[in-house]
Amino acid sequence: MRNDIHIVLDSTAIMGETPLKNDPRCHELRLSVRHGKTEWRDGERSLAEMFAMVEATGELPKTSQPPLGDFLIIFKELAEQGKKVLMIALDGVLSGTVQTARLAARQVMKEVPGADIRVVDSLTTANPVSGMAMAVLEYIENGADIDEVETYANDLAQRTETFFSVDTLTYLQKGGRIGAVGALVGNLLGIRPIVYLDKKGELTIADKVRTRAKTLRRMLELGEKFAPFEAMYIAHAEAPEDAENLKNQLMEMYPGVPILVTGIGTVLAAHLGPKVIGIFLRRKK
DSSP states (O other): OOOSEEEEEEGGGOGGGSGGGGOTTEEEEOOEEEETTEEEETTSSOHHHHHHHHHHHOOOOEEEOOOHHHHHHHHHHHHHTTOEEEEEESOTTTOSHHHHHHHHHHHHHHHSTTOOEEEEEOSSOSHHHHHHHHHHHHHHHTTOOHHHHHHHHHHHHHTEEEEEEOSOSHHHHHTTSSOHHHHHHHHHHTOEEEEEEOTTSOEEEEEEESSHHHHHHHHHHHHHTTOOEEEEEEEESSOHHHHHHHHHHHHHHSTTOOEEEEEOOHHHHHHHOTTOEEEEEEEOO
C-alpha cells in the first residue's frame, strides 16, 4: 500500500459507510448543522433526531462548511509528515467548502517547505465522492504521481452524472429553492421534481413527476442516455426500500457494474428533507 499521497474528503461524502472508513490514507472534515441553539458536526446526530426537531418547531436547520482552521490543521499535519494531499470536495456551487480548502492549501504550501496540496471540485456530493476517492487510491497503487492523480480526479468528476428527487417540497421551499405557493401546490398534487446537477455545478429541473414510483422509474430513464457506466451509486435519507428497488433495477439494467448504496448525513438532509433519494452514474470513458 502506497502511503505518500493522502486523500481528504468532507463529511457529505459519507465515507464512514464505505470501504474508506478504515483506510489510514483517508481523512474527513466535517461540516456543521445548527437548529435553534443546538449545533453539531455532521455525523454526531441521526437523521431521525434532526427531522424530529424540524417537525416539532417548523424551523429548518442551517448548515455551515468546516472552518478554515480545520483545513489548516489537517493539511499542515499531513504536509509536515511529507504526504502529498488531494482533497475532493462537494460541489462548489452548493457549498463554499472547495474555496476554503483552496485558500487553506495555498497558505500551508507557503508555510511548509515541499508541501503539495491539490483540491478538486467533485461537481457532485454524497457517496460518489467517496467512490472517486476509492478509484483514486486504486490509481495511486498503479503508480500515478500527484499530477496524474489530480487530472484523474477531475476526469472522474466530469464523468459523474447526478440525479435526485425529494419526497416533500417543504425543505426546498424553506431553504429558498422554491416559492411557498409552488411548494404548497406541489405537495397537494404529489409533484416531485427530479433534479439534475449539471457540469457547471448548478441544480436544474430535469422533470416533474406525480408519484414516488414514477419518480424512481423516471430517474432511471433519464440516466440511461449516459450509459455505459463503470460505477453506480445510490444515496438516500431514510428510504431503504426505494434504495433497494433502485439497486435491483440498476443491477438488472447494467449487469456487472459495481454499485454502492449508503445513506446521507444531516447536512445534505437539512436541505433536502426525509426520503430524498439520488442516483449517481459514472460514465465510462
